[in-house]
Amino acid sequence: MSKPLILITNDDGFTAKGLNELIDVAKQFGELLVVAPDQPQSGMGHAITVNNPIRFHQTDYYNDITGYQCSGTPVDCIKAGMYLLKGRKPDLILSGINHGSNVSTNVLYSGTMSAAVEGALEGIPSIGFSLTNYASNANFNPSKAIVKEIVGKAILNKMKKGICLNVNIPDVELSKIKGIKTCRQGEAFWDDTFDERVDPLGKKYYWLTGSFKSHEDSEDTDVNQLNNNYVTVVPTQFDMTAHKSIGEIQNWNLEL
Amino acid sequence: MSKPLILITNDDGFTAKGLNELIDVAKQFGELLVVAPDQPQSGMGHAITVNNPIRFHQTDYYNDITGYQCSGTPVDCIKAGMYLLKGRKPDLILSGINHGSNVSTNVLYSGTMSAAVEGALEGIPSIGFSLTNYASNANFNPSKAIVKEIVGKAILNKMKKGICLNVNIPDVELSKIKGIKTCRQGEAFWDDTFDERVDPLGKKYYWLTGSFKSHEDSEDTDVNQLNNNYVTVVPTQFDMTAHKSIGEIQNWNLEL
Numbered sequence: 001m002s003k004p005l006i007l008i009t010n011d012d013g014f015t016a017k018g019l020n021e022l023i024d025v026a027k028q029f030g031e032l033l034v035v036a037p038d039q040p041q042s043g044m045g046h047a048i049t050v051n052n053p054i055r056f057h058q059t060d061y062y063n064d065i066t067g068y069q070c071s072g073t074p075v076d077c078i079k080a081g082m083y084l085l086k087g088r089k090p091d092l093i094l095s096g097i098n099h100g101s102n103v104s105t106n107v108l109y110s111g112t113m114s115a116a117v118e119g120a121l122e123g124i125p126s127i128g129f130s131l132t133n134y135a136s137n138a139n140f141n142p143s144k145a146i147v148k149e150i151v152g153k154a155i156l157n158k159m160k161k162g163i164c165l166n167v168n169i170p171d172v173e174l175s176k177i178k179g180i181k182t183c184r185q186g187e188a189f190w191d192d193t194f195d196e197r198v199d200p201l202g203k204k205y206y207w208l209t210g211s212f213k214s215h216e217d218s219e220d221t222d223v224n225q226l227n228n229n230y231v232t233v234v235p236t237q238f239d240m241t242a243h244k245s246i247g248e249i250q251n252w253n254l255e256l
Numbered sequence: 257m258s259k260p261l262i263l264i265t266n267d268d269g270f271t272a273k274g275l276n277e278l279i280d281v282a283k284q285f286g287e288l289l290v291v292a293p294d295q296p297q298s299g300m301g302h303a304i305t306v307n308n309p310i311r312f313h314q315t316d317y318y319n320d321i322t323g324y325q326c327s328g329t330p331v332d333c334i335k336a337g338m339y340l341l342k343g344r345k346p347d348l349i350l351s352g353i354n355h356g357s358n359v360s361t362n363v364l365y366s367g368t369m370s371a372a373v374e375g376a377l378e379g380i381p382s383i384g385f386s387l388t389n390y391a392s393n394a395n396f397n398p399s400k401a402i403v404k405e406i407v408g409k410a411i412l413n414k415m416k417k418g419i420c421l422n423v424n425i426p427d428v429e430l431s432k433i434k435g436i437k438t439c440r441q442g443e444a445f446w447d448d449t450f451d452e453r454v455d456p457l458g459k460k461y462y463w464l465t466g467s468f469k470s471h472e473d474s475e476d477t478d479v480n481q482l483n484n485n486y487v488t489v490v491p492t493q494f495d496m497t498a499h500k501s502i503g504e505i506q507n508w509n510l511e512l
Contacts, residue, residue: 121445
């Protein structure tokens with residue numbers, strides 16, 4: 001049996017520590033192609049580059065691993081990776097390890113997870129990994145053991161097409177992690193604000209900031225289980241239809 | 257009873273014809289605040305601006321309507337609008353009318369629809385409108401009748417919090433539109449490619465391009481009904497959990 005082909009990206013950029021740690025684990029499982037953004041792309045969600053051209057070129061940054069740096073978003077990187085493979089399909093797509101957690105509704109804002117969702121759209125089993133630590137020098141050693149377990153089981157169990165996994169890892173020593181919970185996306189939201197400042201020319205500018213708050217106490221949500229020091233795994237789909245609301249809207253009797 | 261407060265944005269930018277046509281209909285229903293991107297933001301998905309500051313300032317472009325132009329993405333515009341309202345909550349959020357359709361999985365890539373999804377996250381009934389015509393001078397007259405019908409019924413029926421509507425309009429005369437169908441997001445995907453070119457300095461660059469293809473024949477999908485000249489309405493949610501797959505992943509027995 002040939003080794004699995006694994007396409008890898010992230011949203012913190014091609015030199016990020018988390019990406020390099022992910023590569024270090026993934027190379028034990030198969031042949032890798034890395035296509036990562038040439039600059040940080042946090043918060044880019046499912047953005048694609050349509051109003052501007054995209055550039056990508058090979059880099060020797062990863063030594064013996066085939067790597068490209070790409071001017072686009074994480075989703076662009078997945079599309080570029082598919083293009084570079086010239087019809088050969090990856091067996092698995094991995095994204096991360098993100099510097100910062102992506103639980104709950106952050107799945108929508110996260111470039112890391114949007115790359116994994118794009119993989120699901122391509123019909124390829126995909127996993128996004130995030131560590132609850134924004135620091136560029138965060139300790140990824142516990143994460144590496146977790147990535148190894150999850151990637152190994154995903155390959156062993158032939159992960160279903162059309163979904164991806166949103167994996168979040170608490171920022172504690174491995175001995176303090178209580179286990180791995182597969183659960184649902186919790187109801188949690190950003191309480192946004194804008195930090196108003198004035199530039200040297202006297203014009204106002206704003207930083208988007210805020211705090212992330214859980215709106216439910218249930219034990220079966222990713223946001224609450226991550227806070228309880230569990231690794232959380234949320235199977236994630238690209239169908240955003242609110243199926244239960246179709247009948248309600250049909251009852252409006254919309255007509256021309 | 258006071259008039260509804262309606263927050264409006266789009267992704268084609270604050271001077272786009274589709275936005276101005278939407279404003280023209282919406283002002284019949286309530287008090288408006290328009291916060292729109294200062295440049296085209298197509299394909300920006302749910303991107304937010306976190307690595308750079310954001311600017312927004314008032315514009316008199318919309319005459320008697322309070323309007324702001326914003327340097328950020330459509331989702332940033334919704335967040336900026338909420339900030340500018342200083343705690344007052346809009347009764348409705350409208351986005352569009354987009355120049356180009358956003359059926360099926362385009363809900364993920366679309367700045368227009370991501371602004372509506374952000375509205376749903378904020379707990380505000382939200383609707384994104386898209387016309388199947390990319391031209392900057394597209395004819396929005398049939399669309400205006402449809403927007404009026406849907407916004408009127410959304411206000412009348414007190415649209416549920418936590419969902420938004422993805423409305424797509426065929427590019428034909430009103431008399432040729434067969435009706436309005438509430439349905440689900442179809443399984444359709446971009447078959448991507450990159451158009452390789454060489455710049456004057458001899459370096460390669462690429463345009464992301466491709467064709468959008470439906471992968472199912474079912475009558476109850478937005479992509480197929482739009483092709484049949486129906487206006488399509490898909491109730492859309494922000495929970496991306498693949499609930500049916502939770503049990504399957506739990507059976508992998510992930511452990512540390």
